Amino acid sequence: MSLGPRPSSKDMIAGVGVALILIPQSMAYAELAGLPARHGLFAAALGPLAAAFFASSPYLQTGPVALTALLTLGALVPVAVPDSAEYVGFAALLALVVGIVRVLVGALRGGWISYLMSRPMLDGFASGAAILIICSQLPGVFSVEASGNGVLSRALSAILHPSDWEQASSLLAILTLLIVIGSRRLNPLVPGVLIATVVGLSFSLATDYGGPRLGDVDAGLPNLSLALPWASLPALILPGIVIALVGFAEAASISRIYATKERMRWNPDQEFIGQGAANIAAGLFGGIPVGGSFSRSSLNYLSGARTRWSGLVTGTVVFVFLPFAHLLAPLPRSVLSAIVIAAVVPLIRVRLLVSLWKTSLPQAIVGWLTFCFTIILSPHVEQAVILGILAAVAVHIWRELEPGVEFWVEGATLHVKPSGVLWFGSADFLEETVARRLALAPEAERLMIHLDGLGRIDLTGAQVLRELMDQLREGGLDVEIKGVPPHAMRILNAVMGRMD
Numbered sequence: 001m002s003l004g005p006r007p008s009s010k011d012m013i014a015g016v017g018v019a020l021i022l023i024p025q026s027m028a029y030a031e032l033a034g035l036p037a038r039h040g041l042f043a044a045a046l047g048p049l050a051a052a053f054f055a056s057s058p059y060l061q062t063g064p065v066a067l068t069a070l071l072t073l074g075a076l077v078p079v080a081v082p083d084s085a086e087y088v089g090f091a092a093l094l095a096l097v098v099g100i101v102r103v104l105v106g107a108l109r110g111g112w113i114s115y116l117m118s119r120p121m122l123d124g125f126a127s128g129a130a131i132l133i134i135c136s137q138l139p140g141v142f143s144v145e146a147s148g149n150g151v152l153s154r155a156l157s158a159i160l161h162p163s164d165w166e167q168a169s170s171l172l173a174i175l176t177l178l179i180v181i182g183s184r185r186l187n188p189l190v191p192g193v194l195i196a197t198v199v200g201l202s203f204s205l206a207t208d209y210g211g212p213r214l215g216d217v218d219a220g221l222p223n224l225s226l227a228l229p230w231a232s233l234p235a236l237i238l239p240g241i242v243i244a245l246v247g248f249a250e251a252a253s254i255s256r257i258y259a260t261k262e263r264m265r266w267n268p269d270q271e272f273i274g275q276g277a278a279n280i281a282a283g284l285f286g287g288i289p290v291g292g293s294f295s296r297s298s299l300n301y302l303s304g305a306r307t308r309w310s311g312l313v314t315g316t317v318v319f320v321f322l323p324f325a326h327l328l329a330p331l332p333r334s335v336l337s338a339i340v341i342a343a344v345v346p347l348i349r350v351r352l353l354v355s356l357w358k359t360s361l362p363q364a365i366v367g368w369l370t371f372c373f374t375i376i377l378s379p380h381v382e383q384a385v386i387l388g389i390l391a392a393v394a395v396h397i398w399r400e401l402e403p404g405v406e407f408w409v410e411g412a413t414l415h416v417k418p419s420g421v422l423w424f425g426s427a428d429f430l431e432e433t434v435a436r437r438l439a440l441a442p443e444a445e446r447l448m449i450h451l452d453g454l455g456r457i458d459l460t461g462a463q464v465l466r467e468l469m470d471q472l473r474e475g476g477l478d479v480e481i482k483g484v485p486p487h488a489m490r491i492l493n494a495v496m497g498r499m500d
Helices: 009-032 037-054 066-076 085-107 111-115 119-142 151-159 167-186 192-206 230-262 268-284 294-302 309-328 333-347 350-359 361-376 381-400 427-439 459-474 486-496
Strands: 061-063 291-293 404-410 413-422 446-450 454-457 478-482
Touching: 009 037, 009 061, 009 066, 009 119, 009 192, 009 294, 009 309, 009 333, 037 061, 037 085, 037 268, 037 309, 061 268, 061 294, 061 309, 066 085, 066 119, 066 230, 066 333, 066 381, 085 111, 085 230, 085 268, 111 230, 111 268, 119 151, 119 167, 119 230, 119 333, 119 350, 119 361, 119 381, 167 192, 167 333, 192 333, 230 268, 230 291, 230 294, 230 381, 291 294, 294 309, 350 361, 361 381, 404 427, 413 427, 413 459, 427 459, 446 459, 454 459, 454 486, 459 478, 459 486
Parallel strands: 413 446, 413 454, 446 478
Antiparallel strands: 061 291, 404 413
16 A cells, blocks of 8 residues: 655654654553563554554554553453563464454444544543553652552552662652653653653663663564464453454544644544554564554654654664664663653543533543543453443433423424434333323324424334324324424335325
8 A cells, every 4th residue: 555645854754753752662561561671662663664554644653552551461461471471472462353353343444433432431441541550650660569469559559668769760750750741841842752761771871770770672673473372362352352442542533633633534444454454563573552642643743744654764763773672771660660651641631520520420420430440440441441331322322211302382283392312212202201291281183293303213213103193193183293304204204104
């Protein structure tokens, strides 16, 4: 597939700039996912290279991201020990599952799925996941061996034992946070992650730094391998589907934002295929599941990139860097922990969730339930996503069970105007509501039903409407339908006869 117009110098500069940010981030996210840092680098090299040939958005930058890393950890912890060779194989297989699911969704033109996940659910999950990610990095920030069985208990253990904190590590982490967050607020083009990495590396080389270091990052070049734990594939299918869909939400949001800004067409089906290809490439070469990064895509866009060549350049730069990754061995691990924390802080959307109580109580319940599920079910956060989706669907169905019904009387005519959706779940409610209102208007000789306020009518709704009309006519009431919406004309014609 073509990469589009010839690259400009801005595409090249943007691609290099994103790569310099992606290198330390990918290592940090690999460790968050429970893998050695080099596997993040493999995904950071192969993911953007594959996505460049298939993606729809020229601005979207693909690679390891925090939420996908957390979902990966939650999916793999029950089946393998983090950092083990077996765990690495499971991660690669999971990336393949994610990639195949996304390619299938795109090929079957199921990109509309990306619009089905409610924002309150996603905000609740993102906020809960961000808190978990921050807690998971606190032992690394302070360079302590925290005790406890879960993320929250280990974070609490690290906080409650300040005497065990490694002073230089803690100060480096704080400095990293200040640099990354401060540069983001100063100007998105300032490479805060790169600056913090260089500062941390320089400090480690120039002093007798005694805290934990990144250590051996003998990445070398990735090898194509199909020697994966195929027997355990069934255990990864559901988590892979969850990661494929939830992880795509961020990529879809990024692509839509920039497509709107530039007044250009964006194809979610093609983007699913692009993101799927990126994950398949990452999985085949020992990487981890990848997704679209908002911060790196923003840097890409603001740097002037306008074609998918920038993503190709990003992947190429990371690939060329792989043989030299060992140069980062002295990097303090607390710097990587702080980079992860700085990346997920914007994902904490508690203010948005609080505001939902004022705007929509049902949606607030969905958001906060998902938030609580995410915290409680850690590390199995994919289960929280499923429960959040079910809660959102349940709220939607519950709200659609009772359509709005407006009544008014003109002379001997009772007018009825339902609004919302007339479907098998709400049809009986409409029938009962009309019957009760007619009982209060014995003088009515005629019933006029206005359907122009309905957004949709399904077969059951049309049949119940027909039965109601027949019963009322048998009782001596004149019944007429007005304002049949065009989308309902076919089904009403089939159930009631010609309506025009």
